[in-house]
Amino acid sequence: MTTKIDAASTTAWREAWFDFEDAAYLNVAAQGPMPRVAIRAVQQALEWKKFPHRLADDVYFALPDRVRASLATLLGAEAQDIAITAGTSSGIAAVAAGLDWQQGDEVLIARGEFPAHFAAFQPLAQAGMLRVKVVEPRARFLDAGDFVEHLGPQTRLVSTSLVRFDNGARLDSARLARACHQQRTLLLLDVAQCAGAMPLNLAELGADFVAGTGYKWLLGPYGTGFFWTRPELIEQMRPAPAYWMAFQDADKFHTLSAGPFRLAPGARRWDSPETANFLNLSALDASLEFLLRAGVETVWNHVQRLISEIVARLPLDRCVLSSPADPAARGPYICVAPRKAEKAPQLFEQLRQAGVFVSLREGALRIAPHLYNSERDIDRLLSILSV
Numbered sequence: 001m002t003t004k005i006d007a008a009s010t011t012a013w014r015e016a017w018f019d020f021e022d023a024a025y026l027n028v029a030a031q032g033p034m035p036r037v038a039i040r041a042v043q044q045a046l047e048w049k050k051f052p053h054r055l056a057d058d059v060y061f062a063l064p065d066r067v068r069a070s071l072a073t074l075l076g077a078e079a080q081d082i083a084i085t086a087g088t089s090s091g092i093a094a095v096a097a098g099l100d101w102q103q104g105d106e107v108l109i110a111r112g113e114f115p116a117h118f119a120a121f122q123p124l125a126q127a128g129m130l131r132v133k134v135v136e137p138r139a140r141f142l143d144a145g146d147f148v149e150h151l152g153p154q155t156r157l158v159s160t161s162l163v164r165f166d167n168g169a170r171l172d173s174a175r176l177a178r179a180c181h182q183q184r185t186l187l188l189l190d191v192a193q194c195a196g197a198m199p200l201n202l203a204e205l206g207a208d209f210v211a212g213t214g215y216k217w218l219l220g221p222y223g224t225g226f227f228w229t230r231p232e233l234i235e236q237m238r239p240a241p242a243y244w245m246a247f248q249d250a251d252k253f254h255t256l257s258a259g260p261f262r263l264a265p266g267a268r269r270w271d272s273p274e275t276a277n278f279l280n281l282s283a284l285d286a287s288l289e290f291l292l293r294a295g296v297e298t299v300w301n302h303v304q305r306l307i308s309e310i311v312a313r314l315p316l317d318r319c320v321l322s323s324p325a326d327p328a329a330r331g332p333y334i335c336v337a338p339r340k341a342e343k344a345p346q347l348f349e350q351l352r353q354a355g356v357f358v359s360l361r362e363g364a365l366r367i368a369p370h371l372y373n374s375e376r377d378i379d380r381l382l383s384i385l386s387v
Contacts, residue, residue, distance in 0.1 A: 005297060007255050013371040016290065024377040025358045029165070029193055029368035032219040041286035046276035055278075060249050063276045063285060064268075070288035071226050074296060075210075076201035080266035081234070083276050086194040088330060089116040090134075091227030092159065092213025094270045095188050098118040098237035104129045105156040110142050112362070113167060115189065117159045123316055130156070133283040139343040141169040141324055157186045161195045162205070163331030166362040170194075170331045171198050178315040186233075188352055192216060192225075196291055197332035197370075217299075217332065217354070217370075218299075219291065220284035242269040252312070253264050303332050306369045309378050310334060315386040322364040325370025333357040335361065335367035336385070 016035045025033065034042075048055040064084050072079040084093055107121045111134050124131040126128070131154075136147050140348050143247055147158050158180055163170050173189055180187045189207040191200065196217035207230075212225030229237070244250060245267045263269050275281070291299070304327065314321065315334060322335035338347050341363050348360040358364040358381075367381065 011374075013294070014374065016292050016294075017292055017372045020372070021330040022355055024380045026367050026369050026373060026377060026381060027357045028197070028217060028370045030216070030359050031222065031368055032196075032216045032370070033221055033286060033372075034221065035290050036116070037290050038219065038221075038283040038286040041282040042279055044281040053090075054185055056291060057253060058251070060083055060245065060276045060280070063278070063281050064271065067281055067285050068093060069287060070285070073292060074200070074288065075228065075266060077228055078231070080268075081228055081231050081266040083102050083229075084272060085211075085225040085227050085270065086223050086272045087168055087215070088190055088211045088213045089119070089223035089272070090225060090272060091209065092116055092120045092125060092190065094240075095157070095159075095209050095211075096225055097240055099186075101129045101156070104154050106152065106154040107132050108147055108155060108158045108160075110135045110146065110160055111137065112142075114157075114192075114249060115182070116164045117161075117190070121159065121225035129130065139249075141167060142171070143169075143279055143330070144172040144179070148179045151183060151185060153183070155180075155183070155185045157188060159188045159190075161190040161193065162192055163191075164372065165193055165345075166366075167335050167364070168193075168331045168333050168366070170329055173205045173207060181206070193333075194331050196296060196299070197303060199296050202228060213289075214284050215344065220282065221280045224280050224284045227267065227270050229270075231266075234265075234267060240269075243271050243273045243275060246271055262289075265305050272365065294371065302341060303369055306375070306378055307332075307367075308384070309375065310336075313378075313382050315382070330364055333366060335364040335366045337364040350387075351381070351384050354380070354384050356384060 017033055045339060064174050067084055068079040068082045071082050075368065102230065107120065107130055109117050109132060121132050124130050128259060134149060135146050135150050142164065158176065162173055177187050186208040187210040190211055191203060192213040194200065194217065196213040210228040214220035215222045242263060246263055248264045319338055320337045323339045324330050338344055344360060344363045348365060351358060
């Protein structure tokens, strides 16, 4: 039995975005479309560059701090523990550069993990600073037990996604964190594919580091993201070059050269340079405010109803589910594949030609809806999958 979507509420949410040109856009896991309020914020930022005399000095600090505060509310964190970055990779790289690696240290990364994890740690392994151990899933989908089985006295860090980019499988991070902390192993979570789409509380996740992206489920521009660190670890991280606005009293523009040149408390030492990038951050600020008004629970519930509709009506004579069947083991999207795997690119192109936009990942179609999607979009998707 399928659950009907409330047409009135769906229409109201869709109006928060500009028209999709008769496209069924089911691809937030690649790029989240910015709502109208974010587009208007970009236009305002362009006006600041058109007429710089209208740009107030406090924007350089007030804008990033508003973003920090909104992220803290969404994630159940403290604003001062959040850095504003250019994306998930920035946070992962900060961990790779910030830990004081010792001879024999080991980093666990799962087979098939998003390449950003390997890009951060593999060069250090090649330089002899640490060892990367690739964890093989014991079953079809990776779970916390796969990592727990490989934890050892030399395991310094586990670097993994909370929701996998290739199949939507969700990790039991609390279980993994408990096992890691029992032997003083650190846990780095990549939440690019769920922050803003499903309720998250960083304390409950149990991670030591969390990195995320602003341009997917947070509906911000490309080139935005965040990095959270467990506060007691901030001062333990290896000193590294920082953007000068991370200094104490950096907002006192009239006495900049007088010092003292000491880093302010908290995670802003990992802020991307030119943190208050007006075009990007103004839009992200507006999108986060929109998400807070709508509520992440609203997004999650709506997306789950649409996904349930897809699963219930999936033409099993032609397609198979490539994500976990249990909704509790999935993130905010699903992946499906044609029964003949070699036909995945052809099916992907058929969908594009029909105006249905998804991602092709690892031989499967990744389907990621949002608030603006309706049952009609699902009908359109399934009409192609059923042919």
